[in-house]
């Protein structure tokens with residue numbers, strides 16, 4: 001084998017995509033309820049994005065951050081306007097976006113006389129696979145075998161304000177959470193959680209960092225999930241769905257967090273290159289201006305209502321939850337085999353946190369495709385357990 005065995009055995013070879021469908025090397029077609037893990041929100045080979053990538057590829061792919069680059073400038077302006085933040089730093093992945101956020105929080109501490117800054121993070125969270133982001137992650141499996149970990153992260157219970165107060169110290173500089181925990185099993189916190197967190201951070205002059213790498217780019221029915229609450233974070237990171245499959249990550253910062261990084265503090269060779277930014281600009285514009293946010297919300301309500309109705313009689317279904325097109329169905333046992341069962345039936349989905357079926361279909365889904373996903377998922381669950 002020429003590839004490191006980081007992904008285990010992969011039995012299916014995918015060669016083509018179009019809209020909500022993927023094809024394997026045998027010519028079999030699959031309905032895609034995963035979107036490359038919340039990446040291809042506008043579907044595969046979307047002509048608008050293909051056109052943007054092609055036009056930029058024949059103009060300028062890369063020139064380095066030693067120069068002004070119009071697509072990077074335009075994307076920065078667009079994301080700043082959309083998010084309510086003041087400025088942007090571009091990297092190439094979610095982990096890199098979070099690395100930038102973590103560096104801002106630490107330097108914010110140092111700038112304010114805190115030499116050993118601590119960031120409070122949540123149990124069950126996922127923030128990436130680099131050393132700092134895996135150290136911030138609240139899943140022991142992600143960290144196992146990689147000590148010594150990066151220090152300065154304090155873990156506590158998600159969706160519990162008192163738990164944060166209990167671990168805070170004079171060295172606390174920030175709280176970093178996902179608005180909905182994705183890899184952790186589509187964990188949706190209480191409606192007022194972000195609002196309370198915002199108030200707590202304000203009282204203590206901590207930065208509120210939201211990891212919207214999975215929830216951003218319109219997936220929950222607003223461009224950023226925090227826009228369902230009446231708050232602004234100090235820092236928000238996003239990546240996955242931002243350029244419909246072209247690698248990109250962004251760290252957006254506001255007010256006091258926006259001025260922390262100075263020349264020489266941070267950088268990236270590829271980050272924000274014209275190709276990735278042109279793809280992102282087309283993606284963001286299309287998601288926001290073509291009714292896809294309202295559509296994600298509408299489809300999400302349909303999925304939840306149908307699953308709740310059709311699975312209410314199955315005693316093995318513990319919970320059905322989510323927001324927009326980020327949907328989890330938790331069973332009372334590990335259910336990884338459902339991935340292959342559904343694949344056999346022509347549907348691609350994912351199971352996360354062992355026992356939660358995770359659906360991340362594209363925002364371009366039709367009602368007929370949504371019905372097909374609902375029927376295949378319900379039949380697969382009822383066929384396996386009832």
Ligand SMILES: *Cc1c(COP(=O)(O)O)cnc(C)c1O
Pocket residue numbers: 093094095096098126127128129178182183211212213214239240
């Ligand atoms: C996927 C994910 C990351 C890591 O993103 P990469 O692009 O794989 O580095 C970080 N945080 C959250 C919430 C994610 O879902």
